[in-house]
Amino acid sequence: MTGQNVVILGATSAVAERYARLHAARGARLVLAGRDAKRLAAIAADLKARGAADAQVALVDLALPQDGFDAAWTAMSAKLEDRVDTVLVAYGILGDQKAAERDITEMTRQLTTNMTSACAWLTVAANYLERQGEGTLIAIASVAGDRGRQSNYVYGAAKGGLALFAQGMAHRFAGTKVKVLTVKPGFIDTPMTDGLAKGGPLWATPEKVAADIDTAATKGATTLYTPWFWMGIMMIIRNLPGAIFNRMKI
Structure with a gap:
C-alpha cells in the first residue's frame, strides 16, 4: 500500500479525510474530488x-458532474498520469x-446522490481498473441499507441499493486483480450526523472507520461492517420476524 495513486470522491467527508491521511503518511499521490474548493485546498x-507525494483537487459536483461522469473521471485520472491504484467513493x-416522504423531488435528490450517481462512479472507475488490470474500488454504504426502517428508509434504500450494486461488482471481478x-458503517461522529443525539x-x-477500511482493503475483503459488532446487530435486525419488527419504533 506504499506510495499509491488514490482518487477520493467526496474528499471533504470526515472518514475520507482520515483515510487520505493514512495514505499520505505512506507517500501517496492523491486526487481529492468534491465541490468545496476552499475546504479541498x-x-x-x-x-x-x-507526507503525501502530491495532493491535487478536482472540483466536481459528484451527484451530477457538469461534463458527465466519463469526462470527469478522465480529468481526474490524468492528474495521476493515468495510473490509479485505489478509488474511494465516500460522498x-x-x-x-x-x-x-412529502416531496418527490427531495426523495429523488436523495436517491440520486446516495445511490444512482455513486453507482455511476463505481462503473466508470471499475471499467478503468479493468482496463488497467488491477486496482481497488471502495464504496461506503451503510448498515441502514440492511433492512428498511421507518426512520430512514429513503436513505436506507439508497445505501442498500449501492451495497447490492457494489457486491455484484465484486462478484463480477472475482478471481481477478x-x-x-x-x-457498511454504523453511527459515526461526523458533521453529517450533527442532527442526531450522539454518545x-x-x-x-x-x-476508527478509516483504519478499518484501510485494513480491509489491504486484505482484499469484499464486505466490511465497521465497527465489527454491527455485523451481529444487523444480522439480528434482518432476521426479526415481521410481527416483532413492525412493533419497533426504529
Whole structure:
C-alpha cells in the first residue's frame, strides 16, 4: 500500500479525510474530488504536510458532474498520469426522511446522490481498473441499507441499493486483480450526523472507520461492517420476524 495513486470522491467527508491521511503518511499521490474548493485546498495542503507525494483537487459536483461522469473521471485520472491504484467513493447526504416522504423531488435528490450517481462512479472507475488490470474500488454504504426502517428508509434504500450494486461488482471481478470492497458503517461522529443525539458504545470515530477500511482493503475483503459488532446487530435486525419488527419504533 506504499506510495499509491488514490482518487477520493467526496474528499471533504470526515472518514475520507482520515483515510487520505493514512495514505499520505505512506507517500501517496492523491486526487481529492468534491465541490468545496476552499475546504479541498486546505485538506490537500494538510496531506502534503503529512507526507503525501502530491495532493491535487478536482472540483466536481459528484451527484451530477457538469461534463458527465466519463469526462470527469478522465480529468481526474490524468492528474495521476493515468495510473490509479485505489478509488474511494465516500460522498453522500443523510437527508430528511419526512421531507422525502412529502416531496418527490427531495426523495429523488436523495436517491440520486446516495445511490444512482455513486453507482455511476463505481462503473466508470471499475471499467478503468479493468482496463488497467488491477486496482481497488471502495464504496461506503451503510448498515441502514440492511433492512428498511421507518426512520430512514429513503436513505436506507439508497445505501442498500449501492451495497447490492457494489457486491455484484465484486462478484463480477472475482478471481481477478480488481478488488471491490463494500463498507457498511454504523453511527459515526461526523458533521453529517450533527442532527442526531450522539454518545454511547455504538458510535465510532472517523479515525476508527478509516483504519478499518484501510485494513480491509489491504486484505482484499469484499464486505466490511465497521465497527465489527454491527455485523451481529444487523444480522439480528434482518432476521426479526415481521410481527416483532413492525412493533419497533426504529
